Amino acid sequence: MKSEQTRIAAAIGETALTIDNGALTLTVDLATGTYGAVWREGASLAGASAAYRLGNRLLSTEKDYRMRGVAGGTVRDVEDALGRGVRATVRHEAAGLPAVRQQFTVYEVQPCFVVSFELEAVDGGEVASDYMAPLLADAASGALRAGPAGEREALAALRVPFDNDKWVRYEAVALPGAAASYEATAVYEPASRRGVVLGSIRHDAWKTGLTLSSGSATAVESIAVFGGAADELTRDSVPHGALSGRSIASPDIWIGAYADYRRGLEAFGRANAAIAPALPWAHGVPFGWNSWSAAAEKLDYDLYASTSDFLRGMQDRGFHNDGVVYINFDSFWTNLTPEELERAVAHVKGNGQKAGIYWTPFAFWGKDAGRVVEGTDGRHTYDELLLRDREGRLLPDLDGGLAIDPTHPGSLQRTAYHLNRFVERGFEYVKLDFLGHGALEGRHYDASAQTGIQAYRVGMDYIRALLDPARIGRPFHINLSIAPLFPSEYGHSRRISCDAFGLLADTEYMLNALTGAWWANDALYRFNDPDHTVLYKSFNQDPTAPHEGRSRLNASVVSGTVLLMGDDFRKPEARERAAAWLPNAEVLAVARLGRAFVPVESHTGSGAADAFMLESEEEDGTRVVLLAVFNFDKSAPATKTIPLGRVVPGGDAAGWQVKELWSGAVSEARGELRVPLEAAESVLLKLTAH
Incomplete structure (x- = not known):
């Protein structure tokens, strides 16, 4: 049969379902419960099944189910955020087990498909699982290939970190070997650039893990893509929460093969953005300054006001975007008295600039958890808000702070208190930091938040609503600093790496993240944020040499970008470099494009492209x-x-x-x-x- 609305051919036989869109052929083996795909460019996936954990048992459609067929006996036309295509549902049944409803969606022309599944409880009960893998494959002959069998180019697998904390790096792992990634990966040939990109395109409940291993250099022998990742690199100390209900759904996994894996990662980014669009921003690349690398805990009114005055002069020489410059407080803005804070904002506005602020909504840094939570009228103490494991024990600290449960009423009241005050005080930019605390697994106040991501979404939904321009009457830039890569619809910008200061090692570290995640810019987020750009000296480092300082600036210019300077411009050398470099009209025009540069090469290892x-x-x-x-x-x-x-x-x-x-x-x-x-x-x- 051929779809009347699409140019996709589908055939349902006694033992197989086949869907062909001209770019790929997807085959589901109704006898074995496995599926695979072959792409026109030669890439292939073979012997994949759906798998899940039920109690202590790992069950799969291949090994534990014998009754299966195409639901409704047909393939139906669909049109969704990803385009026009066809969707087939394969139902697997076995005595005493939940039914598995496996969905495959293939789109017109596109060299990708989407696979997911649901578990349906039997006899009107409920089903629960903390591990659901839409793709589990193990084949010594090669479960996943980037090119035709017989090709001899060695493969690399991209490790994508879950977040940007603790100076984590992107890494291209050479096969043979093993790799673990989060939310996405690309398996590719570095020289030819052919590759397969796999990843989750819905981020409403699960942390998605991807593991692969191979004794071969030219094929992946074992691969799993699953909801339920919870480990040191998701910053979790307890297992992933289990979804439960009459029916529960896995993550939707997008799988595509491309002649250039870089185009595949960009397509993956666009697919995510089509389903959950980036927070809209129509006001250009943010230019300005952030206080952290200039002073850290020694931040005071004089530094803030003098920086505003200095950059006022740079504005007149071209350092701005459509006349806008942000002067942003980082942590320790609380060093200023309320009167100084009010004067600081007025000073910035008097210089024709906008003021920015900093906050950590989901982390508690104090030592007295018994103190009253601000904004709750004395009804809650911090001890009530702190996230605990399922036995009621406090979670270990992360980065020195304890996790706050985003779903607790006191947490929501605290959020409203602070964000409303920021708006009332005239701020127009907020850097939200240590957001990963809000995505940790644990026992949440709102029992409907069964996983860390569900709880995170409760907190971030509320933040987004409080700062909605329709509510507050003006644009308000939301910058996510240390944060999970997904879900991505809560910030206009996200820092692409952990803290990056001014040394050459900082530049290389930040560019490692650009090497692995340039595709997030103008897709997941409007801008990648390369962190504060230090021209001369960070508070915690020696001064940089001139080439070193300008390399840090070049790296920021090509990252997407958020172009916030990071020096104490009371230092003569910092002023001299700024005066020499920041008026360069051609360089600033590149920064204003708001586009991330693409790595020319991706060598294996954890370094940056050059x-x-x-x-x-x-x-x-x-x-x-x-x-x-x-x-x-x-x-x-x-x-x-x-x-x-x-x-x-x-x-x-x-x-x-x-x-x-x-x-x-x-x-x-x-x-x-x-x-x-x-x-x-x-x-x-x-x-x-x-």
Whole structure:
């Protein structure tokens, strides 16, 4: 049969269901309870089943069910946020076990499909599970391949961290080997770039884990994609909460194969954004300053006001976005008296700027948990709000703070108290930090929040509603600092890494996150945030050399971005660098694009790419390629050789004019680009074909 509304062919036989959209063929084996797919480009998935935990038993559609068929005996047309396609439901039954309703959705033209399943209780009861895997496959011959069998290029698997805490890194793990990822992964050939991208596209209940291993370099032999991840890297100390009810649903898993895995990750990001759109922001890349790296706990009124005055001068020389500059308090803004805080906001506004503030909604930093919670009229103490395990014991601290239950009425009242005060005091930007505390597994006040993600959504839904421009009458930028990558619809920007200060090691660390998550920009979030940009010196570090400082600035410019400076500009050297660098109109124009550069190469390991590119367009319509190149060696020069065919398809066949945006130097290149760099140096290049 062929869908009347789509160009997708489907066939239901006695032993198999087949769906073909021209880009892939999905096959469900009705005899064995497994499924697989073959893509036109040669990638393949084989021997996959759905699996779940029931009590202490791990059950699967392959091993524990014998009765199965296509529900309704048909494949139906669908049109949803991802497009037009067809959906088939395969029902699996076994005596004494919940029924499994497995759903497969294939879309027109797209080289991807979505798989999920539900468990239905038998005899009118309930079913509960803390582990539901829409994809479980184990085959020595290769469960997952990025190209045709027989291809010999070794694979890499991208490890995506659950959050950005504790200086976690993205990593490209070389096969043979094992990797664990969260919410998404890409399995790809670094040289050809062919790859398969897998990940969750709904984030309403589960923390999704992805594990894979192989004794082969060219195929993944074992892979699991499951809801129920709870471990050290999700920051959990107790198991994932179990979903329970008459029926419960797994995460929806998106699986796609692409000739360039980078396009696959971007498609995955767009799929998530189609289902849960990023919080809308129509006011451009935030430019400005954040206090943390300048002063940390020594923040005071003088630093804040003097920074506002200094950047007022930089505004006149071009450092702004549509005239807007944010001057943002970080932690320890409470050092200021209420009167000083009021004067500080008035001072910033008098300079034609906007004021920003900082808060941690889900973390308790005090030592006296018996004290009354602000905003609750004395009805609650912090001890009531603190999250506990299922036996009633306090969870261990995380980053020095105890977790607050986002669902507790006292927590919600506390949130309203603080956010309403921020609005009333005239702030227009908030950095929300240590949000992972709110996603921890535990026993929540609201019993309907059975998992950490469900509880997190309660708290974040409330924050989003309180700061809704329709409610408060003005735009209010919500920046997520240390936070899970998903769910992503609660912030205009999210910090792409953990804290990144001014040293070259900080630049490389932040760019490691860009190497693995450039695709989150303008998809999951409107902007990736590269953290405070330190031109000269952080409060906790030695001064940087000039190349080192400008590399930190270049890294921020190409990240998406949120361009907040991080220096104490009372220091002469910091003022000098800012005065020399911040008025560069061509560099600032790149930052204002609001687009993240893409890694040119992804070498295996946990380092950063050293070259990033972006195709763009000049005001006159001229197509250009922007290229940032870094030398991460602090002690020795290096010459980077970049084949232009790796930068853009066909780039090796064209002649290019190359302009360096800092020096203005112009050169020519063909075939490859040789970039000599001094120690710690980077360049920002504009390439125009001719």
